[in-house]
Amino acid sequence: MAPPLITNMASGGCLLFFLLFSSFSALSFALTDAEVAFIAHRQLLALPEDGDLPENYEVQVDAKLNFENDRLKNAYVALQALKKAIFSDPFGFTVNWEGEDVCSYKGVFCAPALDDEKLTVVAGLDLNHADIAGHLPVEMGLLTDAALIHLNSNRFCGIIPRSFRRLILMHEFDVSNNRFVGSFPEVVLEWPSCKYLDLRFNDFEGELPPELFHKEHDALFLNHNRFTSIIPDTLGHSTVSVVNFGFNNFTGCIPRSIGNMKNLNEIIFMNNQLGGCFPPEIGNLGNLQVLDVSNNVFIGSFPKTFLELRSIEELAVGYNRLTGFVTEKICSLPKLANFTFAYNYFSGEAQKCMPNPKNKVKFDDTGNCMPGRPKQKNTKTCFPVVTKPVDCSKHCGGGSSTPDKPKTPRPQPPQTPKTEKPPTPKAEPPPTPKAEPPPTPKVESPPTPKAEPPPTPKAEPPPTPKAEPPPTPKAEPPPTPKAEPPKTPEAEQTSEAEPPQTPEVEPPQTPEVEPPQTPEAEPPKTPEAEPPKTPEAEPPQTPEVKPPPTPKVEPPPTPKAEPPPTPKAEPPPTPKAEPPPTPKVDLSCVYC
Structure with a gap:
């Protein structure tokens, strides 16, 4: 018998070796992006054009092999193809995959056929946590008696082949925690009796097919992928008890049909871009035990339901x-154990809802706008949100799952200002300057100068795009005065940059037509309707234009008298300027 010290050292050495081996395994078996690309490329080269087996596919095997029935022969072909598609098998799961006795293969389960108990068939494949790297060959469509395929926690890449549609007896399909890509694998929609579908922790992308929720699933895991669609309104048809949409890029609102999911126990929406108000139909979920909508952009308050x-x-x-x-009341729900409403904009809470170590219910109210509570947002952050009422009738509170997206075409509203209707009403102010007898006639004269200096209109089109964008936003309210004064002094600069000013001159220059009030001093110089234009031909008059700046405080309104004509040419630029507006759920027990 070995001395205790030696025994302890031996056991300690084994433990150390085990820990080192485990660490090495965890660090060395991850696939690089280059390896992923290589494996996916191998699959693409091996797949038929449509990713399916020919209808008249003939199975060919070594004549020396004897199989109990053709179904086992087909299974042999499928499993050997899978073995060849494996790039790395660090734990040797497929080492004994040799010979015709497929039922002895590690991870392969056989059972009597459902349609003929005398026949033994491959009923399941379980390679969970094998850390295998490879792809799924099209020949796996020959496992037509398989009711269970578990491939979770491996390093499979590529797509789910179209040939998998032949696995019509599929009951549980788990490919979670791999590196599968492509759109939602619609082959799974052709399995009439599938109850458990687990696609989480992959790189599937795109939209969810509405038909998915017409299938009679019990558990559905879509989390940690790259799905980007809305959640279809067909959600309410689903028979699932557990569904996880978390950690994707879903947008829109929660469909109202959710209230029809009578079997629902757990639903997870966390970490998406879902928004709008909560549909009141959630209150119909009498069996719901877990609801997680955290890390989204929901607005409004809790419905009474x-x-x-x-x-x-x-x-x-x-x-x-x-x-x-x-x-x-909401903090006193009979079975509530954990209620987290942190980092929102709630302005108050009942005493019952405040975190307290003595409470059986765990509450979290941090990061809100509650006066007197610790760790809250500051007033500057809270005020704009708390004081803005939310109309849930306009934010999916009772509508379809497509939210405020229609409102994105907000660029169109800005186009209305393109007509510069605001200036047209301001056309009334021009009369006030017209109240000055001398200027009013001069207002009429400007049009004539407009005909006289054709160059200015030629300069106007280009400038309008260049100068108008900035003025338009600023020109609508106060900017007009700001635009005119600077531009009149800049009349000197117009010699070099008249284009930018001329555009502004056109809308504001009309006021400068009022500035022609300078003509009040020199009536003959009524062409000062050309002051903006004078830079082009009468630089000397520019000094006279400078004196008018003082009265140009009054002109601002008048420019808006003539803007209506100019906007017709200006609208195009404005649109270009306007565009800116622009698993918590542990399912290990589901099938225990």
Whole structure:
């Protein structure tokens, strides 16, 4: 018998070796991007053009091999093709995948066929946590008796082949925690009896097909992918008890049809771009135990129907833009154990909702706008949100899942200013300057000069795009005065940069037509309607233009008298300037 010291040293050495090996395994088996690309390329080269097997596909094997039935022969072909598609098998899961006895292969399960108990078939494949790197060959479509395929926590790349549509007995399909890519694998929609579908932790992208929620799934995991669509309104048809949409790029609102999901126990929306108000139909989910909508952009407050969530245990709404008051009733739901409403814009809460170590319920109210509570937002941050009322009737509170996107065409409203209608009403002010007898006739004269100096209109078109963008935003309200004064002094500069000023001169220069009030001193120089234009031909008169700047405080209104004509040419630029407006759920028990 070995001395205790030697035994302890031996056991300690084994433990150290095990830890070192485990660390090495964790660090050395990750695929590089180059390896992923290589494996995906291998799959593309091996796949038929349509990713499916020919209808008349003939299975060919070594004549020396004897199989109990053709289905086992097909399974042999499928599994050997999978073995050849493996790039790395660090734990040797497929080492014994040799010979015709496929039922002895590690990870392969056989059972009597459902349609003929006398036949033994491959009913399942379980390679969970094998850390295998490779791709799925098209021949796997030959496993037509498989009801279970578990491939989670491996390093499979590429796509789910079209040939998988043949696996019509599929009941559980788990390819989570791999590196699959492409759009949603619609082959799974052709499995009539699939109950468990797990696609999480991959790189699937694009839209979710509405048909997905017409399938009779019990558990559906879509989290940690790259899906970007709205959540279809067909959601309410789903029979799932657990569904996870988290960590994607879903937009829009929660569909109202969610209230029809009578079997629903857990639903996760966290870490997306979902918004709008909560649909009141959520209150119909009497069996709901977990609701997580954190890290989105929801607005509004809790619907009164939330008080009907009598089975809710976990309620997480943190990191949104919710407002209002957190009532005692919602904090007193009978089975509530954890309620997180941190980092919103709630302005108050009932005493019952305040975090307290003595409470059985865990509350988190940090990062809100509650006076007197610790770790809240400052007033400057809260005021713009808290004081802005939310109309949920316009924010998906009771509408479809497509939210405020239609409002994105907000660039169109800015186009209305393109007509510069505001200036047209301001056309009334011009009469005030017209009240000055001398200027009024001069207002009429400007048009004539406009005909006289054709060059100015020639300069006007180009300038309008260049000068108008800045003026338009600024020119609508106060900027007009700001635009005119500087420009009149800049009349000297117009010699070099008249184009920019001329545009502004045109709208504001009309006022400069009023500045022609300088003609009040020199009536004959009424062409001072050309002051802006004078820089082109009468630089000496520019000094006289400078005196008018003082009265140009009055001109601002008048420019708006003639803007209507100019805007017709100016609108195009304005649009170009306007555009700126521009798993918590542990499912290990689901099938225990």
